[in-house]
Every structure is written in C-alpha cells, then in structure tokens.
Amino acid sequence: MAEGLAQSPLAPDAFPDLPVIDGVRFAAVEAGVRYQGRKDVMLAVLQPGSTVAGVFTRSATRSSNVLDCQAKISGHSDEGAAIIVNSGNSNAFTGKAGDGSVAAICEAVSAATGLPQNRVFTSSTGVIGERLPHDRITSKLGDLVDALDVSGIDGAAEAIMTTDTFPKGACEEVALPDGTVRIAGIAKGSGMIAPDMATMLVYIFTDAQIEQSALQSMVSRLNERTFNCITVDSDTSTSDTLLIGATGASGICADADPAFEQALHRVMLDLAHQVVRDGEGATKFVTVSVTGAASDADARTHALSIANSPLIKTAIAGEDPNWGRVVMAVGKSGAAADRDLLTIRFGDIEVAREGWVAENYREEDGAAYMKNPEIDINVEIGLGTGSATVWTCDLTHGYISINADYRS
Amino acid sequence: MAEGLAQSPLAPDAFPDLPVIDGVRFAAVEAGVRYQGRKDVMLAVLQPGSTVAGVFTRSATRSSNVLDCQAKISGHSDEGAAIIVNSGNSNAFTGKAGDGSVAAICEAVSAATGLPQNRVFTSSTGVIGERLPHDRITSKLGDLVDALDVSGIDGAAEAIMTTDTFPKGACEEVALPDGTVRIAGIAKGSGMIAPDMATMLVYIFTDAQIEQSALQSMVSRLNERTFNCITVDSDTSTSDTLLIGATGASGICADADPAFEQALHRVMLDLAHQVVRDGEGATKFVTVSVTGAASDADARTHALSIANSPLIKTAIAGEDPNWGRVVMAVGKSGAAADRDLLTIRFGDIEVAREGWVAENYREEDGAAYMKNPEIDINVEIGLGTGSATVWTCDLTHGYISINADYRS
Structure with missing residues (x-):
C-alpha cells in the first residue's frame, strides 16, 4: 500500500464478513519483501481433493509466476493445493532469475506443506524488474504453516494489497438441492493494471465439489463478463491472475449448476467492481x-x-x-x-x-x-x-x- | 485559444518566416463564431489550375465538413479552389443542420469568389454538438475576399487555433532541375485529438505543378510516416483534415520528384512534431x-x-x-x-x-x-x-x- 494514499471515496463501507470455507486455511505474515511494518505474504492451503482453475493475463511479457501457474493449472491431483502470494515485488521481467525465484518458492512450500510442487501456485505483485528476494518469503514458511487458520482470509486480503486503498472481499451462500455451499473471494487492484504496483490478483474459494474442467470452463466464461469488462487505464499487467479453488468439503456437487454459477458471477462482479472503485485516483x-x-x-x-x-x-x-x-x-x-x-x-x-x-x-x-x-x-x-x-x-x-x- | 494557457515549454523559439507561395492568397477575420477579440475564420483562395489533395479522419462519426471535403477532393477542375476554416465550433454531431451549414458556407464562398461550390473546401474546429452559427462566417465573406493577400498565411495560422498555445508553420524550398519551388504549411493541434477543442487541421501550399492523383498519392504516403505516427492521448477527432494545394504558379512540374517528396515530408513531419509539442499539458x-x-x-x-x-x-x-x-x-x-x-x-x-x-x-x-x-x-x-x-x-x-x- 503506497503511503499517504487516502481511501478511495468509492470504497464500500466495510470489508464484508466472509464465511469460513471448509477445506481451506489461510495465513499471512510480515516478510519485508519490500514494504515494512505490514503483512506482505499470504498462504492458502486447500485440502486433498480440491480442484483449482484460473485465468491469467494475455500479456506477451507475463511474469515467471504466471507462466508457472499456466503450466500447472489443468493438472489433476487428489493431494490438495497451495497458493502463495507476495506483494511489493512482481518478479516480472527478472529474466532467468525470475524462474529461479518461482522454483525456490514452490520447493519451499512443498517442503513445508508436504504438497507436490506441481500443486503450488504463486503470484507476485509490486515493482517490476527487480530481483525478487525470495529468501525473505521462504524463510517465513514455517511461520506461515503454523499460522494456517480457517478464518485467516481477512489477513490474506490485506497482505496482497499494493496501491490499493482498501482490502477487497465478496461472498455468497448458495442453496443447492443437496444443501448450502459457500463462496468467498479476495482481490487486489488497483490501476488496471500497472505492472509496478497494481497488478490485479483474485483468489476465490468454495466448499462446493466441482470437477476441474467444469470449474475452469465456468470461471473462463464468467471472466469474460466480469474482470475482462473492467478498465482503469487500459494498461495490462504482466502478472494478472485469478485462481479459484473448490475444496469439495461440503460434499455437495455444483458441476454445471446454474444457481452456483450465478452466485459465482455475483462474487466475481462484486470483486471486479471493487477493483474499479479503487482505481488509482478514482472519484467516480x-x-x-x-x-x-x-x-x-x-x-x-x-x-x-x-x-x-x-x-x-x-x-x-x-x-x-x-x-x-x-x-x-x-x-x-x-x-x-x-x-x-x-x-x-x-x-x-x-x-x-x-x-x-x-x-x-x-x-x-x-x-x-x-x-x-x-x-x-x-x-x-x-x-x-x-x-x-x-x-x-x-x-x-x-x-x-x-x-x-x-x-x- | 483557451484563455489562461501558458505557451508550451516545447514550443519553437518563433513562428517561421514562411515564403510567399505564388498562386494562393490568404485572409483572416474576427467573425465571433465563439471566441471574441481574435481572428477565428481564415480563407485561402488558389488560382485556376491548382490541384488539391487531402487526407481525413477515419472516424465513423466524422463531421459534415469532412464528409463534404471527401466527396469533393478527387474532383478535377481548372477553376481554382478555396479553403475556408473556422475555429470555435466544430460543426460535428450537429445532425442535418451540420450539412446545411456546410452548404451555406460553400454557397457563400462560391458567390463571393466566383469559384464553383465543388471547389470550396471547409473545416470547422471547436466545440462539438452545438449548431454552427454559419451566418457569422458568411456575413464576413466580403471582408475576407477584400483582405486576400499573398502574405496573409501568418494570420491564417492564428485564426485556426483552439487550445493551441502557439501557431504552427513550416516551409521548404526545393531546387528542382527546372528551378526552385516552395512549400509552406500551417497546422493546429493540440490534444490528439479532442473533438471539443483540439481537432488537428493542416493546410499546405506549394507553387509546384503536380497532377491531382500524383499529389494525392504523395500526401497519403507521407501521412503514414508523419501525422499518422503522432499521438497525444489516443483519441481521434471527428474533424481531422489535411489539405494540400499545388498552384503550379512556378511552372515547374514536381510530379513524382523525389526531392520534392522529401521536402514535403520534412514540412509534414515538422508540423506533426509541432502538434505533439503543443499536446495538451505536454512538458516532454x-x-x-x-x-x-x-x-x-x-x-x-x-x-x-x-x-x-x-x-x-x-x-x-x-x-x-x-x-x-x-x-x-x-x-x-x-x-x-x-x-x-x-x-x-x-x-x-x-x-x-x-x-x-x-x-x-x-x-x-x-x-x-x-x-x-x-x-x-x-x-x-x-x-x-x-x-x-x-x-x-x-x-x-x-x-x-x-x-x-x-x-x-
């Protein structure tokens, strides 16, 4: 968060009361990647059986993190998954060193969580072109894993902020024929989309049970009507990432369920609107x-x-x-x-x-x-x-x- | 010229000493179209035998003036031509009334100069969506025709300004095998290209003798390397117009002459750069x-x-x-x-x-x-x-x- 920025006049009154999503735990720490005195790394760990889908920037100069996520996203696994995100440094345009930083982080998360490296997804947001001091992140993995908590999503929303003037969250509960499932998401903006400081990152979680291919097609379809319909300044980040994880902990299947898709649409649109509301300098x-x-x-x-x-x-x-x-x-x-x-x-x-x-x-x-x-x-x-x-x-x-x- | 705008720090030291172009006369008057206390209408009259070519905005919502110029531009005539331009009101998005204003101005110029209406080219620049008070222009035609002078181009450069902070001119002399020909041009910017106040208009004159089709292909080709390579804010005016008139008064043919084309390129590039140098708010x-x-x-x-x-x-x-x-x-x-x-x-x-x-x-x-x-x-x-x-x-x-x- 850039110092001295007043909260956007378009900010919501308060951060929403996000529900616990069974099957996913969160932690956030101060790692001092660039910012001091604030949380700047978040970790989310999803239980075995979770599926993960995502959409990413189309930039031809996308970051190592994005390339790594794209290579892994359609993989299937019953072993769970982890998402680790740092703010302060985007690890973009850092040459081969950037690939090395992603590999080092994935290796460390794997060691700390027992998850395979191909189930570890990373994002970095912040200044471009400076080597990511990934040791500051990996050295905090013990603390992060120790702190994992089902109700830690609020801290995660704060840890991913850069020039954002407020943390962004949205949620829905959906009554399906077999019971109720929940969706909770967090996002950061806030220029659309400045590679320096304002990459758009979005993480959404649900306890519904959804096959990976169904989840991927749903989020790709909804993305065209939500995040791909917002613009702050027409610039496109090298790091834009949306990941969605479905833990299945509710035991309720939501594959191709229209009510679920509508609820997910509302969550994505709400987060997309919040990104615009926090557009750099926005007053309208x-x-x-x-x-x-x-x-x-x-x-x-x-x-x-x-x-x-x-x-x-x-x-x-x-x-x-x-x-x-x-x-x-x-x-x-x-x-x-x-x-x-x-x-x-x-x-x-x-x-x-x-x-x-x-x-x-x-x-x-x-x-x-x-x-x-x-x-x-x-x-x-x-x-x-x-x-x-x-x-x-x-x-x-x-x-x-x-x-x-x-x-x- | 908007009040209170300081001259761009990137402005040239002075307006250039433009040469007389034999075969074309200029006049400028205060017509009070919108601005008060300054010249806001210019008239240029080219002698019989002159050829005229032009390039225009690609906007799908272009003004009546542009549509009228485009319909006339490839016409051939030995009777000369006139160019009349007002600042203060762009006559853009004025519905059928806009077409009527163009027709009224062409008719009045034709009556005052004896030129056929299909040899009268008009441009308007200024506020969009307000009916052009064309009577204020047509009522000044007697004054304009009386004031026509071979050395009146400086006043013309001032009359076409809107948010421009300096008048823009450029010239070249070209030694061809049969003698020397001259090129002089004027332009106005200065947002690229705000329909309200900052349409780009360019008028270039030469005493060389050039067939219309040769002049058109030359100016179209050079436009791709000059005015189509500048941008201030990515916005495109509904009124952008470049007209070039070749009077032939020198008796020297410049069809397909590379030295002439190079000189015209320099004039067009100089004017294009001046438009950027006067980009709204520009400091670099x-x-x-x-x-x-x-x-x-x-x-x-x-x-x-x-x-x-x-x-x-x-x-x-x-x-x-x-x-x-x-x-x-x-x-x-x-x-x-x-x-x-x-x-x-x-x-x-x-x-x-x-x-x-x-x-x-x-x-x-x-x-x-x-x-x-x-x-x-x-x-x-x-x-x-x-x-x-x-x-x-x-x-x-x-x-x-x-x-x-x-x-x-």
Missing part, C-alpha cells in the same frame, strides 16, 4: 452500456473505446456532461456506427438523439447528473442487437500524482 | 523507436502501445526511468514479443537487456536522462527486421486540468 464509478450494435463484439469495442478514452475520463472527473466526447469515442473505435443513428443517455437523461443534441435536453440537467459518484453512460448505436457493459472510473489529478511520482 | 517531447519486430506493422503496434500508455506517459511526466512499464506496453500490444529478447534504451542508455535490467545500468543515469525535455525510447524486440517510429508527449496534471475543467 462509471458504467458504460452499449446497445443496438451490429454485434456483441462491436458493442464491446465501442464500450471499451468510451471507457478508455482519456478525454471522456477527464470530462467525468470534471463533472462535465460532455456527450460530444462519447460520439468521438464511438467514432474512433473501429466498430460499425452511424453518426445520425446514435442515442446517448447519461443515466435516464437523453442527451443526444439521431445525430444531435436531444430536443428536451438541458445542459443544467446533465451537469447536475454528473455530480453523482456513480455515472451511467448508455449508448444506443441503432444498427442491430449487440450489447455490452463495461465498468471504469474517471481520470483525475490523483492518477497522475500516483503514477508520475510514485517510483522515483 | 517523446520519440518511440521500435526495431527488430516481426514486421513493420508489429513494430508500429508496439510503438503506439508504448506511446499511448497512460502509465508510461505519467512516468515520463514524473521523470521516472520506468522501463518496466515499457515492457508492460510491449506485452499488452498484441504484436509478437519475447520477454527474454527485449532490449530497451532510454537515449543511449541501455536500461534492459535479454529480459532483465542491463548489467551496467545505474538508476541515477536513467533518472538524469529523464530530466531532458526530449526523450528517446528505443526498443529492440529481437525477433525480426520490422521497425517504426512514433512521437508523443507526456501525460501531466496540465492535461487533466485542460480537459476536466474546460467546457463546463
């Missing part, structure tokens, strides 16, 4: 919905063009109902559009229709709406039935200060 | 060169990913030699890259090599280099022979202030 939470595009893919292209436009994001920061910039972003996106068919609404206020300012629009209505902390931008393209929704935040002096002034 | 002029990519197209993708990254642009603003963010931008671009083959240099300083910090790199050297007002970022991908160079500026509090606070 923005939902961009595009309808009437030629295809869903076109709608997504338009929506991301709007959500990533520096001119729109600065206008929102300035509480300026500048719908002209929305027209600009639709025009530049590359997806199909016709200037004279566009309809734009800010919240329920129609600001533009058929290629011009809406007949009854009054600038003072738009200006009043923009003062809300949550802004909805709705664009009807008028060409088809494609739709998409993405979430972002505004671009403020705070973003510049955090990113221009942080490292040096 | 940044050249991004990518070599060793799998193709030229891949190199351009990498270079633009670097040049458009908010994290890199804020790091440059903060004088932070943050090469990790360059790795990130290469990784996210979508073009081919191998983390462990990358070499990155800031100026002559090798900062990263083969996937890690360079052996002899010292952070203090990088930090000292970043204090320069002109920064070169060189990335060797290590995969092939593709190369590209693009230009950009840093992302500062000034950009946020201009764009968050301007309209409302």
Whole structure:
C-alpha cells in the first residue's frame, strides 16, 4: 500500500464478513519483501481433493509466476493445493532469475506443506524488474504453516494489497438441492493494471465439489463478463491472475449448476467492481452500456473505446456532461456506427438523439447528473442487437500524482 | 485559444518566416463564431489550375465538413479552389443542420469568389454538438475576399487555433532541375485529438505543378510516416483534415520528384512534431523507436502501445526511468514479443537487456536522462527486421486540468 494514499471515496463501507470455507486455511505474515511494518505474504492451503482453475493475463511479457501457474493449472491431483502470494515485488521481467525465484518458492512450500510442487501456485505483485528476494518469503514458511487458520482470509486480503486503498472481499451462500455451499473471494487492484504496483490478483474459494474442467470452463466464461469488462487505464499487467479453488468439503456437487454459477458471477462482479472503485485516483464509478450494435463484439469495442478514452475520463472527473466526447469515442473505435443513428443517455437523461443534441435536453440537467459518484453512460448505436457493459472510473489529478511520482 | 494557457515549454523559439507561395492568397477575420477579440475564420483562395489533395479522419462519426471535403477532393477542375476554416465550433454531431451549414458556407464562398461550390473546401474546429452559427462566417465573406493577400498565411495560422498555445508553420524550398519551388504549411493541434477543442487541421501550399492523383498519392504516403505516427492521448477527432494545394504558379512540374517528396515530408513531419509539442499539458517531447519486430506493422503496434500508455506517459511526466512499464506496453500490444529478447534504451542508455535490467545500468543515469525535455525510447524486440517510429508527449496534471475543467 503506497503511503499517504487516502481511501478511495468509492470504497464500500466495510470489508464484508466472509464465511469460513471448509477445506481451506489461510495465513499471512510480515516478510519485508519490500514494504515494512505490514503483512506482505499470504498462504492458502486447500485440502486433498480440491480442484483449482484460473485465468491469467494475455500479456506477451507475463511474469515467471504466471507462466508457472499456466503450466500447472489443468493438472489433476487428489493431494490438495497451495497458493502463495507476495506483494511489493512482481518478479516480472527478472529474466532467468525470475524462474529461479518461482522454483525456490514452490520447493519451499512443498517442503513445508508436504504438497507436490506441481500443486503450488504463486503470484507476485509490486515493482517490476527487480530481483525478487525470495529468501525473505521462504524463510517465513514455517511461520506461515503454523499460522494456517480457517478464518485467516481477512489477513490474506490485506497482505496482497499494493496501491490499493482498501482490502477487497465478496461472498455468497448458495442453496443447492443437496444443501448450502459457500463462496468467498479476495482481490487486489488497483490501476488496471500497472505492472509496478497494481497488478490485479483474485483468489476465490468454495466448499462446493466441482470437477476441474467444469470449474475452469465456468470461471473462463464468467471472466469474460466480469474482470475482462473492467478498465482503469487500459494498461495490462504482466502478472494478472485469478485462481479459484473448490475444496469439495461440503460434499455437495455444483458441476454445471446454474444457481452456483450465478452466485459465482455475483462474487466475481462484486470483486471486479471493487477493483474499479479503487482505481488509482478514482472519484467516480462509471458504467458504460452499449446497445443496438451490429454485434456483441462491436458493442464491446465501442464500450471499451468510451471507457478508455482519456478525454471522456477527464470530462467525468470534471463533472462535465460532455456527450460530444462519447460520439468521438464511438467514432474512433473501429466498430460499425452511424453518426445520425446514435442515442446517448447519461443515466435516464437523453442527451443526444439521431445525430444531435436531444430536443428536451438541458445542459443544467446533465451537469447536475454528473455530480453523482456513480455515472451511467448508455449508448444506443441503432444498427442491430449487440450489447455490452463495461465498468471504469474517471481520470483525475490523483492518477497522475500516483503514477508520475510514485517510483522515483 | 483557451484563455489562461501558458505557451508550451516545447514550443519553437518563433513562428517561421514562411515564403510567399505564388498562386494562393490568404485572409483572416474576427467573425465571433465563439471566441471574441481574435481572428477565428481564415480563407485561402488558389488560382485556376491548382490541384488539391487531402487526407481525413477515419472516424465513423466524422463531421459534415469532412464528409463534404471527401466527396469533393478527387474532383478535377481548372477553376481554382478555396479553403475556408473556422475555429470555435466544430460543426460535428450537429445532425442535418451540420450539412446545411456546410452548404451555406460553400454557397457563400462560391458567390463571393466566383469559384464553383465543388471547389470550396471547409473545416470547422471547436466545440462539438452545438449548431454552427454559419451566418457569422458568411456575413464576413466580403471582408475576407477584400483582405486576400499573398502574405496573409501568418494570420491564417492564428485564426485556426483552439487550445493551441502557439501557431504552427513550416516551409521548404526545393531546387528542382527546372528551378526552385516552395512549400509552406500551417497546422493546429493540440490534444490528439479532442473533438471539443483540439481537432488537428493542416493546410499546405506549394507553387509546384503536380497532377491531382500524383499529389494525392504523395500526401497519403507521407501521412503514414508523419501525422499518422503522432499521438497525444489516443483519441481521434471527428474533424481531422489535411489539405494540400499545388498552384503550379512556378511552372515547374514536381510530379513524382523525389526531392520534392522529401521536402514535403520534412514540412509534414515538422508540423506533426509541432502538434505533439503543443499536446495538451505536454512538458516532454517523446520519440518511440521500435526495431527488430516481426514486421513493420508489429513494430508500429508496439510503438503506439508504448506511446499511448497512460502509465508510461505519467512516468515520463514524473521523470521516472520506468522501463518496466515499457515492457508492460510491449506485452499488452498484441504484436509478437519475447520477454527474454527485449532490449530497451532510454537515449543511449541501455536500461534492459535479454529480459532483465542491463548489467551496467545505474538508476541515477536513467533518472538524469529523464530530466531532458526530449526523450528517446528505443526498443529492440529481437525477433525480426520490422521497425517504426512514433512521437508523443507526456501525460501531466496540465492535461487533466485542460480537459476536466474546460467546457463546463
């Protein structure tokens, strides 16, 4: 956590009361990887029989940790699994030494837990390009294993923070025909996605029993509607990682269960929104919905063009109902559009229709709406039935200060 | 010109001494389209026999003016041509009324000059979505025609400014086998490219004699290496326009002449660089060169990913030699890259090599280099022979202030 950053004005009132997920225990310690005086390493150990699935950054320069997780993720094992995460150093762009750090950590976790190395998943987040002092992590493994506790997830949520101004958690209980299962997740942001300090990491746990391939396809599908629909600054981390572990401790199977998938969707969307709410310098939470595009893919292209436009994001920061910039972003996106068919609404206020300012629009209505902390931008393209929704935040002096002034 | 904006620290020392281009006359007036107390409309009239070519925004929501220019640009005529430009109102996203404004202006210019309407080219730059008060322009046509003067280009350069902090001009003289020809151009920026206030407009004139198709192919080709290689904020205007007029008054043919094309390239690159130097809030002029990519197209993708990254642009603003963010931008671009083959240099300083910090790199050297007002970022991908160079500026509090606070 960068010093001196005030909590985001968009933060939830409090960290949620996450339920115990049977079959997984957590610990967090101060290892001094980079930060001093705070927890910076978390360990989660899942019981034998757990399945693990994940989604990862598409960056061509992804970190050793991500490459290692990707190589292991589809493996099957009845021996349980471990997830170990450090903040303060991303171990990204550290050459062959980075591979060595991952191997050293996996070896140490394996020795301390008895799990095979191919069931140890690692993440690192923090400064890029500096050798990870992995000895500081491995030397704490005894303490971590001793501290493992079913109710340790709150400490884990804090240990993974970098420039985050609040820890992020979400949970659901799902009543299935054979009983109730639980889902609890934690995440860290908070630039989307700065490799220095703000990789996005997400860890979700459930006591449901789900086969690995079913879990993987579910999380991949839901990822497209949640974490892949948020953007803070259009930058992509070399380390983005989402891991989900299903311990099966409830004895209740949730393979292909729609109620379970809906609950998991809510958890992932909640965490994704919290990442946006903690976007670097954010003062507004923005939902961009595009309808009437030629295809869903076109709608997504338009929506991301709007959500990533520096001119729109600065206008929102300035509480300026500048719908002209929305027209600009639709025009530049590359997806199909016709200037004279566009309809734009800010919240329920129609600001533009058929290629011009809406007949009854009054600038003072738009200006009043923009003062809300949550802004909805709705664009009807008028060409088809494609739709998409993405979430972002505004671009403020705070973003510049955090990113221009942080490292040096 | 927005009030209160200090001149960019990257501005040239002075506006250049542009030569008279025989065969074209200029005038500029105060029409009060939006701004008061400054010239805001320019008119250029080219003699019979002139050829005109142009390149335009690719935006799907381009303005009526652009659509009208595109419809006319390849037409042939021996009757001369006129270019009329207003600042203060972009006439973009003004529905059918926008088409009407263009028609009214063309009709009035035609009546005042005797030129056919299909030889009148219009541009408008300024606020989007507000009806253009074209009567204020057409009522000044008598004054404009009376004021036409061969040496009026300086006033024209000032009349087209919006958030620009300095007028932009460039020129060349070219010795061809049959004599000397001249090229003079003017441009305005200055966000790349804000539809509100900072559309990019470029007008270039030469007394060389060039066939329209030859002029068009030359300017299209050069545009790919100049104006299409600059970015301030990745946003694309609905109104971007470059027009070039060749009067032929020198009697010297420059069709397919490499010396002429090189001189025109220098003029276009100079103007393009001036647009970047006046990027909203810019304090650093940044050249991004990518070599060793799998193709030229891949190199351009990498270079633009670097040049458009908010994290890199804020790091440059903060004088932070943050090469990790360059790795990130290469990784996210979508073009081919191998983390462990990358070499990155800031100026002559090798900062990263083969996937890690360079052996002899010292952070203090990088930090000292970043204090320069002109920064070169060189990335060797290590995969092939593709190369590209693009230009950009840093992302500062000034950009946020201009764009968050301007309209409302």
